[in-house]
Amino acid sequence: MSTLLEMSGVSVSFDGFKAINNLSFQIGEPEMRAIIGPNGAGKTTFMDIITGKTRPDEGRVIFGEKSMSLLGMSESQIARAGVGRKFQKPTVFEAQTVRENFALALKNPRSPFDVLLHRKTPAGADRIEALAEQVGLSDQLPRMAGELSHGQKQWLEIGMLLAQDPRLLLVDEPAAGMTPAEREKTTDILVAAAQKHAVVVVEHDMEFVRRLNCKVTVLNEGSVLAEGSLDHVTNNPDVIDVYLGR
Amino acid sequence: MTKALSKTFLIRHPSTLWVLASLGLFTLIVSVLSEAAGTGLISTSFVKTLGKTLCLCLIAIAMDVVWGYCGILSLGHFAFFGIGGYAIGMWLMYARTEAIVAQNLSANLIPPTDSEISDAIATQIFGVVGASEFPAIWAFSHSLTLQLLMVLLVPGLLALVFGWLAFRSRVTGVYLSILTQAMTLALALYLFQNDSGLRGNNGLSGLQNIPGFEATSQAVISLAFFWASALALALGYLLFAWVTAGKMGSVIRAIRDDEARVRFLGYQVESYKLFVFTLTAVVSGIAGALYYPQAGIINPAEIAPIASIYLAVWVAIGGRGKLYGAIIGAVFVSLLSSYFTGGSAPDINLGFYVIKWTDWWLVLLGLSFVAVTLLFPGGIASLFDKLARKQ
Ligand SMILES: Nc1ncnc2c1ncn2[C@@H]1O[C@H](COP(=O)(O)OP(=O)(O)O)[C@@H](O)[C@H]1O
Numbered sequence: 084m085s086t087l088l089e090m091s092g093v094s095v096s097f098d099g100f101k102a103i104n105n106l107s108f109q110i111g112e113p114e115m116r117a118i119i120g121p122n123g124a125g126k127t128t129f130m131d132i133i134t135g136k137t138r139p140d141e142g143r144v145i146f147g148e149k150s151m152s153l154l155g156m157s158e159s160q161i162a163r164a165g166v167g168r169k170f171q172k173p174t175v176f177e178a179q180t181v182r183e184n185f186a187l188a189l190k191n192p193r194s195p196f197d198v199l200l201h202r203k204t205p206a207g208a209d210r211i212e213a214l215a216e217q218v219g220l221s222d223q224l225p226r227m228a229g230e231l232s233h234g235q236k237q238w239l240e241i242g243m244l245l246a247q248d249p250r251l252l253l254v255d256e257p258a259a260g261m262t263p264a265e266r267e268k269t270t271d272i273l274v275a276a277a278q279k280h281a282v283v284v285v286e287h288d289m290e291f292v293r294r295l296n297c298k299v300t301v302l303n304e305g306s307v308l309a310e311g312s313l314d315h316v317t318n319n320p321d322v323i324d325v326y327l328g329r
Numbered sequence: 330m331t332k333a334l335s336k337t338f339l340i341r342h343p344s345t346l347w348v349l350a351s352l353g354l355f356t357l358i359v360s361v362l363s364e365a366a367g368t369g370l371i372s373t374s375f376v377k378t379l380g381k382t383l384c385l386c387l388i389a390i391a392m393d394v395v396w397g398y399c400g401i402l403s404l405g406h407f408a409f410f411g412i413g414g415y416a417i418g419m420w421l422m423y424a425r426t427e428a429i430v431a432q433n434l435s436a437n438l439i440p441p442t443d444s445e446i447s448d449a450i451a452t453q454i455f456g457v458v459g460a461s462e463f464p465a466i467w468a469f470s471h472s473l474t475l476q477l478l479m480v481l482l483v484p485g486l487l488a489l490v491f492g493w494l495a496f497r498s499r500v501t502g503v504y505l506s507i508l509t510q511a512m513t514l515a516l517a518l519y520l521f522q523n524d525s526g527l528r529g530n531n532g533l534s535g536l537q538n539i540p541g542f543e544a545t546s547q548a549v550i551s552l553a554f555f556w557a558s559a560l561a562l563a564l565g566y567l568l569f570a571w572v573t574a575g576k577m578g579s580v581i582r583a584i585r586d587d588e589a590r591v592r593f594l595g596y597q598v599e600s601y602k603l604f605v606f607t608l609t610a611v612v613s614g615i616a617g618a619l620y621y622p623q624a625g626i627i628n629p630a631e632i633a634p635i636a637s638i639y640l641a642v643w644v645a646i647g648g649r650g651k652l653y654g655a656i657i658g659a660v661f662v663s664l665l666s667s668y669f670t671g672g673s674a675p676d677i678n679l680g681f682y683v684i685k686w687t688d689w690w691l692v693l694l695g696l697s698f699v700a701v702t703l704l705f706p707g708g709i710a711s712l713f714d715k716l717a718r719k720q
């Protein structure tokens with residue numbers, strides 16, 4: 084396992100409020116990592132920084148073998164470098180079909196010229212069928228994404244994340260609004276992805292985190308409070324104090 | 330290969346087939362009924378009106394692609410249309426004046442020198458603004474080929490530079506619309522100046538006279554331009570139908586609906602916007618270059634900010650996000666507008682007040698715009714879709 088992403092000394096403040104405070108974080112490839120922490124701990128902001136949505140005030144974010152800095156790169160460059168993201172609130176293209184949503188995400192050249200001359204290939208169609216099968220949307224491919232239920236949109240977004248075939252998957256609260264059976268399926272998909280890639284999962288649900296069976300990082304007030312196995316962190320008095328004790 | 334390809338494209342996009350077939354039929358009917366064909370049921374001036382309407386349809390579908398599909402509410406596309414008109418107008422005026430001057434000077438015993446000819450042409454063209462020398466921007470006006478190149482290059486480059494600056498700084502929404510209005514206003518104000526080199530508010534005139542075809546009647550010339558406009562519209566429609574159909578269409582509609590999300594999928598949103606903005610600007614320039622020889626005159630008022638706003642109104646009323654919607658809107662509103670503002674609509678006497686349509690048409694148009702936006706966001710085209718679905 085080699086280090087894929089390294090964040091060090093990162094801070095961000097919004098109008099004087101320090102959302103991320105001198106945060107350092109590392110993940111290897113392949114690796115699964117769960118991030119837990121109370122609301123407002125900075126978990127989503129942490130993902131915003133990696134994906135280029137938010138620029139940190141200080142610190143470094145290094146990605147890949149060539150140790151490229153993600154800080155000078157645009158959102159789309161970071162995505163092309165191999166960082167994929169599932170948002171906390173499902174965001175799919177509601178006015179397009181499920182198939183079109185998958186096709187948009189599918190790993191293919193991204194320049195306007197390539198897209199203009201893009202031809203549908205049987206391989207691409209097969210890949211979409213396989214992804215739809217994997218997330219249980221096989222029957223929904225011709226439907227408008229806007230007609231899907233909330234849970235199905237979550238699945239579609241997970242499918243789109245897999246379609247991009249990223250090296251680093253950032254998954255923000257995937258289990259929200261899912262049934263226990265769906266949660267189990269989600270963990271299976273994420274664990275499978277973590278066989279080859281780096282996966283960071285933000286989740287509140289402890290059962291879900293336990294099933295991921297991985298190292299856990301606890302965030303609080305924008306910095307790391309504890310790190311280790313789930314049992315290790317849940318027995319940490321500081322963690323019990325700020326998070327579990329409530 | 331290409332033939333089979335285009336065949337399947339048309340079968341998969343029946344609305345494109347319908348539009349092209351209707352356009353072909355319409356062209357045939359107008360041709361048969363025109364004065365050029367001898368029947369004369371349609372007057373030459375009405376052939377010109379119809380030809381101009383086809384050019385307006387062409388810029389309307391361009392507007393629909395940039396706004397309805399890609400979500401960029403450009404309120405400046407008429408500037409590109411006007412530039413196309415000016416570019417072709419410069420050659421038309423130069424070449425025609427040159428012919429007249431050559432004829433006048435041929436009576437002289439001593440053959441005139443090149444500079445004498447050039448001075449005489451300049452005096453003829455720029456006398457109205459008190460100048461007698463060619464401004465630098467007329468450097469290519471002697472060449473039809475070069476001016477045709479200008480029809481494409483000037484709108485294209487202006488759109489490229491403007492779009493690059495605006496999209497790179499992530500100016501979007503109403504701010505971008507205001508910026509495009511500022512661009513078209515600045516261009517109009519510049520052209521209004523007498524020393525702009527384009528004859529100030531006089532504009533360019535006599536554009537209906539095509540050099541080399543002095544002996545040809547306007548009936549024939551008007552029909553030729555009508556055909557050219559119909560062909561340009563057909564090709565433009567095919568081009569935009571192709572661009573908006575495949576994966577490109579999917580990406581630009583995604584940008585319209587949530588551009589931030591598209592970035593996180595790895596697409597460089599700015600290049601897509603720049604591509605769409607520039608392509609539609611070039612097509613608008615072509616539409617203008619075909620329009621103004623039929624109108625006969627172009628002046629800076631044509632580029633006034635309000636013209637580009639009308640364009641958005643046509644597309645909204647016709648139906649955004651559907652190419653045929655833009656055509657319906659352009660035909661419907663522009664013909665209605667010439668009916669109401671042309672003085673042929675009867676005034677309505679309410680006893681205490683007389684509604685003069687020349688004054689009240691704009692109010693009616695404004696109210697329809699608001700009504701369509703609020704009540705039928707799909708525009709007139711959505712009514713067609715409802716009918717098609719019922720069958
Ligand atoms: N764009 C922003 N502007 C101002 N404050 C923000 C912004 N984004 C996040 N915050 C604040 O930063 C803190 C961390 O938020 P967030 O990362 O969403 O927390 P979490 O995902 O852990 O619940 C919160 O207090 C939130 O209000």
Ligand SMILES: [Mg+2]
Nearest residue numbers: 126127128171
């Ligand atoms: Mg969050």
